[in-house]
Amino acid sequence: MSLARVHNFSISLDGFGTGADQGPDAHFGHAGDRLHQWMFATQWWEAGGTAGVDDVFVQRHDPGIGAEIMGAGKWGHPGWHEDPDWKGAWGPNPPFHTPVFVLTHHTRPSIDMEGGTTFHFLDTSPAEALETARKAAGDQDVRIGGGPTVIRDFLAARLIDHLHVVVVPILLGRGVRLWDGLEGVEKDYKIEQTSSPSGVTHLTFTRA
């Protein structure tokens, strides 16, 4: 069965998946790159990086994934819909290499990028988006790519099968929270916490 999986989703100790004051040069707002430094220290990111627990977790991002669903805020910075020719914040060869379904109220025609990524734009519910993405993914799994609001909506709709969250030891104070309004959702899952020598903790939810 095709699973809906979240990988490498980083949050602060106080639960923010992105900071405040997002903009073209600050995709994670005032968080900067602090939520993702653990990732840049691995050999997955750069030769000579670490090969331990952070690396084995981060490498689960791609294998077995046939499509991604992401929010409009991951695809582009606020206001992107005012430029009908813009192709998103991920450059000419985005790191997805599959169909990517962007959830937005500002739909536009699909865009073929280099390297096998095609952006499709959907204005639908999480459940309908997942059904569409599963068809595109064939036998493979669908990655729910974030941001925090999208992951929260999919969790609330009980659509996530595997959730990997990375808790980074910083206090952002402001931004968009991952966990709001999810009381009791953990009851559907087996949860494990794995602390890393890098200072982060990996949290995994799998269907109980």
Add this chain to the structure above:
Amino acid sequence: MSLARVHNFSISLDGFGTGADQGPDAHFGHAGDRLHQWMFATQWWEAGGTAGVDDVFVQRHDPGIGAEIMGAGKWGHPGWHEDPDWKGAWGPNPPFHTPVFVLTHHTRPSIDMEGGTTFHFLDTSPAEALETARKAAGDQDVRIGGGPTVIRDFLAARLIDHLHVVVVPILLGRGVRLWDGLEGVEKDYKIEQTSSPSGVTHLTFTRA
């Protein structure tokens, strides 16, 4: 030097140190005892319990402590100030065995309990309360006992020297958050995360 220390303060994944709907029979509201089950499984709590990482952390609660500061909500359930003769929610022999300073706008005369605990009632700032507690503690440390609002206020005032928080894998959704309004506080500390086989993660902040 006398340190201000927090031990065994448990929060949910979504950051709540106590649940909603607190009352005489629900000191942690709808959280019940779910935030503290990790503690009840240790040999510190009961013979035959675990002797691993949870137990060694939990046992740091008492040694070297000469006084505690707690909030009014830890001393008694909401409305306690309407009963001038009540002696708090901790029974005739409270588990503190030191002077305990209760922060409240409803002060009353000090109360001597069995076993060396004396409750004092203060309507002062965190810094003033800490100064008073340090005098009572002699050369020993002062435990900041909670609840979440008290620990948050002491963190915001940069008064905590050692913070031990236990992250329990449940989503409470409602209650009182520990981390609100503490942006950047982690910069004063060295932080370590230690996951336990029991499923919780121990988080320690020590002065950098």
